[in-house]
Amino acid sequence: MATQNSRSAARFMLAPAVVLLLGWMLVPLTMTLWFSFRKYLPLRGGDMGWVGFDNYVRFVSSSSFWPSIQTTLIIVGSVLIITVILGILLALLLDQPMWGQGVVRILVIAPFFVMPTVSALVWKNMFMDPVNGLFAHLWKFFGLTPIEWLSQASLPSLVMIVSWQWLPFATLILLTAIQSLNSEQLEAAEMDGAAVVSRFFHIILPHLARAITIVVLIQTIFLLSVFAEIFVTTGGAFGSKTLSYLIFQRVLESQNIGLGSAGGIYAVILANIIAIMLMRVVGKNLDA
Amino acid sequence: MAREITSQRKTINTVAAWAIGLLIFFPILWTILTSFKTEAVAIADPPVFLFFDWTLENYSIVQERSNYGRFLWNSILIAVGSTILGLLVAVPAAWSMAFVPSVRTKDILLWMLSTKMLPAVGVLYPIYLLFIQLGLLDSVLGLTIVLMLINLPIIVWMLYSYFKEIPVDILEAARMDGATLKEEILYVLTPMAIPGIASTVLLNIILAWNEAFWTLNLTAAQAAPLTAFIASYSSPEGLFYAKLSAASTMAIAPILIMGWFSQKQLVRGLTFGAVK
Amino acid sequence: MGSITLKKVTKSFGSVDVIHPLDLTIDDGEFVVFVGPSGCGKSTLLRLIAGLEDVTSGHIEINGKDATDIPPAKRGLAMVFQSYALYPHMTVRKNIAFPLKMARLPKSEVDSKVEDAARILNLTDYLDRRPGQLSGGQRQRVAIGRSIVREPDAFLFDEPLSNLDAALRGNMRLEIAELHQSLKTTMIYVTHDQVEAMTLANKIVVLQNGVIEQVGSPLELYSNPANIFVAGFIGSPRMNLISGKRAHEHKAETIGIRPEHMSIVKGGKASKSKWQGTVGISEHLGSDTFIRVETDDLGAIVVRAPGDVGLKFGDKVTMTPDLSHLHRFDEAGLAIK
Numbered sequence: 001m002a003t004q005n006s007r008s009a010a011r012f013m014l015a016p017a018v019v020l021l022l023g024w025m026l027v028p029l030t031m032t033l034w035f036s037f038r039k040y041l042p043l044r045g046g047d048m049g050w051v052g053f054d055n056y057v058r059f060v061s062s063s064s065f066w067p068s069i070q071t072t073l074i075i076v077g078s079v080l081i082i083t084v085i086l087g088i089l090l091a092l093l094l095d096q097p098m099w100g101q102g103v104v105r106i107l108v109i110a111p112f113f114v115m116p117t118v119s120a121l122v123w124k125n126m127f128m129d130p131v132n133g134l135f136a137h138l139w140k141f142f143g144l145t146p147i148e149w150l151s152q153a154s155l156p157s158l159v160m161i162v163s164w165q166w167l168p169f170a171t172l173i174l175l176t177a178i179q180s181l182n183s184e185q186l187e188a189a190e191m192d193g194a195a196v197v198s199r200f201f202h203i204i205l206p207h208l209a210r211a212i213t214i215v216v217l218i219q220t221i222f223l224l225s226v227f228a229e230i231f232v233t234t235g236g237a238f239g240s241k242t243l244s245y246l247i248f249q250r251v252l253e254s255q256n257i258g259l260g261s262a263g264g265i266y267a268v269i270l271a272n273i274i275a276i277m278l279m280r281v282v283g284k285n286l287d288a
Numbered sequence: 289m290a291r292e293i294t295s296q297r298k299t300i301n302t303v304a305a306w307a308i309g310l311l312i313f314f315p316i317l318w319t320i321l322t323s324f325k326t327e328a329v330a331i332a333d334p335p336v337f338l339f340f341d342w343t344l345e346n347y348s349i350v351q352e353r354s355n356y357g358r359f360l361w362n363s364i365l366i367a368v369g370s371t372i373l374g375l376l377v378a379v380p381a382a383w384s385m386a387f388v389p390s391v392r393t394k395d396i397l398l399w400m401l402s403t404k405m406l407p408a409v410g411v412l413y414p415i416y417l418l419f420i421q422l423g424l425l426d427s428v429l430g431l432t433i434v435l436m437l438i439n440l441p442i443i444v445w446m447l448y449s450y451f452k453e454i455p456v457d458i459l460e461a462a463r464m465d466g467a468t469l470k471e472e473i474l475y476v477l478t479p480m481a482i483p484g485i486a487s488t489v490l491l492n493i494i495l496a497w498n499e500a501f502w503t504l505n506l507t508a509a510q511a512a513p514l515t516a517f518i519a520s521y522s523s524p525e526g527l528f529y530a531k532l533s534a535a536s537t538m539a540i541a542p543i544l545i546m547g548w549f550s551q552k553q554l555v556r557g558l559t560f561g562a563v564k
Numbered sequence: 565m566g567s568i569t570l571k572k573v574t575k576s577f578g579s580v581d582v583i584h585p586l587d588l589t590i591d592d593g594e595f596v597v598f599v600g601p602s603g604c605g606k607s608t609l610l611r612l613i614a615g616l617e618d619v620t621s622g623h624i625e626i627n628g629k630d631a632t633d634i635p636p637a638k639r640g641l642a643m644v645f646q647s648y649a650l651y652p653h654m655t656v657r658k659n660i661a662f663p664l665k666m667a668r669l670p671k672s673e674v675d676s677k678v679e680d681a682a683r684i685l686n687l688t689d690y691l692d693r694r695p696g697q698l699s700g701g702q703r704q705r706v707a708i709g710r711s712i713v714r715e716p717d718a719f720l721f722d723e724p725l726s727n728l729d730a731a732l733r734g735n736m737r738l739e740i741a742e743l744h745q746s747l748k749t750t751m752i753y754v755t756h757d758q759v760e761a762m763t764l765a766n767k768i769v770v771l772q773n774g775v776i777e778q779v780g781s782p783l784e785l786y787s788n789p790a791n792i793f794v795a796g797f798i799g800s801p802r803m804n805l806i807s808g809k810r811a812h813e814h815k816a817e818t819i820g821i822r823p824e825h826m827s828i829v830k831g832g833k834a835s836k837s838k839w840q841g842t843v844g845i846s847e848h849l850g851s852d853t854f855i856r857v858e859t860d861d862l863g864a865i866v867v868r869a870p871g872d873v874g875l876k877f878g879d880k881v882t883m884t885p886d887l888s889h890l891h892r893f894d895e896a897g898l899a900i901k
Contacts, residue, residue: 264410
């Protein structure tokens with residue numbers, strides 16, 4: 001169905017979405033690019049002119065830069081690995097016949113409804129607090145010294161909180177995909193004498209490829225911009241500063257717009273690298 | 289599967305699944321329980337689960353200190369408003385890409401999704417400046433627009449994948465039957481896509497409700513939604529577990545309740561329309 | 565009123581030419597069937613007439629007026645789709661009423677027209693059901709009902725019976741033929757099934773690779789196929805096509821003979837007009853038996869014999885073609901008159 005009429009109607013109807021997103025992307029990005037070449041300290045003298053690549057050099061040579069990249073990659077990578085693996089296992093379990101499947105599913109999905117600020121606060125105070133937190137009680141019960149989670153193990157703690165938030169999503173997508181697997185295929189494999197493990201690796205896993213791709217794609221989008229969890233728990237201390245958070249501090253806390261903007265451009269570049277890599281894979285795996 | 293499942297197997301499955309389900313749900317359950325405790329009980333060692341004197345005083349204290357109603361109202365306005373705005377822009381766009389695909393359709397879709405990867409923090413200051421210029425800072429309208437824009441790619445993507453499932457024939461039939469484009473979308477496409485649209489709306493409301501970068505950074509007193517309401521408990525009130533729990537419960541309850549009442553659409557929505 | 569004229573119509577998708585320059589005239593009240601193998605462009609041609617696709621070049625006239633740039637809704641045509649394309653969220657009544665509602669007819673008029681259509685199509689009891697609750701045949705009737713209430717100048721059918729089982733298909737074919745008898749409206753019908761084409765059409769258009777191979781009445785096409793393609797496509801079982809020495813004997817590159825235009829006897833001797841072979845597989849249809857005869861010099865030949873013919877697998881037989889029904893074709897595959 002494509003007549004000249006419908007094609008021009010289509011262009012007309014697609015335009016608002018494209019224009020809005022293009023504007024949303026380009027206008028602020030251009031401004032960020034502009035600031036990144038200027039010495040701009042709103043509280044200490046304002047715009048003090050052109051400085052070339054100074055901000056870029058300063059941002060990279062700051063001792064926080066590489067650790068922040070590392071932290072970003074660790075958080076995104078660990079959460080992806082944890083949620084995909086646990087998600088597959090959980091999905092396989094939930095796919096089995098059982099009583100009260102619907103209720104279990106609700107229980108498992110629930111963390112997705114919890115806003116990041118709430119989950120961060122609840123985890124930080126009620127679970128990870130070294131004095132009154134549940135974990136502290138648990139550790140003491142076994143005669144161990146409670147861990148100061150957010151200072152001694154800040155990254156694992158963050159990964160744990162964020163994984164808890166995203167595990168439901170991964171599980172649900174993977175469960176939906178498993179349920180769409182043709183049971184005849186599995187039965188045929190069983191007839192062919194494939195053992196449980198090889199059935200998993202040769203039939204179930206390949207069938208899940210598309211779902212896993214989607215989990216990775218969508219989660220990466222959201223994980224790259226993890227903010228509230230860090231803001232509320234460590235405030236970026238104890239090595240939990242992601243690139244985003246570092247920029248946030250430069251812009252808001254030290255009010256160095258030029259420096260922060262240069263960092264912003266680095267973040268855009270990093271996001272683009274990841275986006276291009278993802279889109280390659282996704283474009284192949286996803287017959288949009 | 290027409291196969292006998294032994295009830296022993298089923299029992300094991302059930303026990304395992306319920307155990308894991310409860311474990312995952314536990315932080316939420318614990319928060320809700322704690323919200324009904326007194327502060328002393330809340331930090332008791334060993335922890336008290338069910339057998340304590342249930343009290344509602346935390347809720348009234350929280351309500352007294354910060355006007356929950358206003359934050360809630362802002363959250364509702366922003367979540368619902370951005371979703372409706374988003375649908376108005378996304379439905380026509382998704383129609384175009386699903387039913388009049390061109391060679392660039394897939395690129396456009398991926399490009400839209402990639403705009404979501406742009407680090408928000410990289411454009412925080414420009415947006416901040418623009419908002420001051422436009423008088424949108426700390427306004428519900430401004431936040432609604434921003435949340436619409438950041439969720440637009442997801443809405444378009446989801447609607448697109450739902451629309452793709454609708455046979456083109458039916459739209460063509462409508463066209464042959466004399467329907468204009470507007471009538472085709474209004475009377476034929478939209479009613480057929482209701483389940484998909486409902487899922488999209490639910491997911492988008494959740495995403496907007498829980499969004500915690502722009503809502504924290506672009507609001508102060510006037511337009512602050514529940515994310516900001518709860519962030520104000522980060523310290524030192526965070527140490528008062530019962531009050532923190534009451535505030536948390538108040539912040540997540542609307543979405544939890546909505547989720548439980550619309551489970552079917554929501555489950556569909558949570559897969560972002562990407563997996564059938 | 566319902567005459568349609570195609571003038572030098574072409575259609576390309578990108579660099580692929582789906583319809584080559586094509587002229588066709590359809591007169592008011594005709595039942596025209598486009599037939600051809602899949603991918604021959606017959607459905608595209610129908611969609612061009614409907615206005616669901618633009619022509620790449622050329623003109624389409626409806627009732628003598630240029631309709632090339634008129635949108636589908638305004639062409640006064642109604643279409644029945646292969647998938648029926650019913651609106652799943654509407655009841656049968658609303659489905660049938662939809663075109664009338666779009667035409668902004670007053671409600672009383674809509675109601676009476678829907679009732680009429682439902683009566684004609686035996687759908688009265690189902691008016692408040694949804695398409696999902698109907699059988700295939702009933703859905704088909706709803707689709708037809710939706711198109712007749714508009715009183716269009718012409719009906720377009722896009723393989724409407726291909727989703728039905730064999731028995732139902734026969735019934736629906738009859739119903740469509742009756743509908744044409746009573747409405748006398750122009751109908752254009754696309755199918756890949758030559759039996760449907762033969763039984764329904766006043767005029768058959770045989771298409772292959774976007775080119776019209778022949779236009780004519782069913783019997784014309786059956787008795788005087790213009791080329792090998794039409795000869796082989798029309799008629800079931802297929803015409804026997806023989807090339808080589810046996811064809812040269814009749815001064816042709818290829819000769820064709822239909823299964824019913826041969827007599828067959830047990831034993832006998834070969835000659836120029838008598839062909840010999842061995843009985844292979846037979847299909848016993850009761851009234852007729854189609855016998856596949858394996859020959860050394862002609863390949864396999866299918867012969868129609870009476871139902872009670874006493875031949876069995878392995879019998880030596882002799883076939884005598886009826887030379888007045890022998891079709892001869894030249895190197896280009898065109899019929900030699």
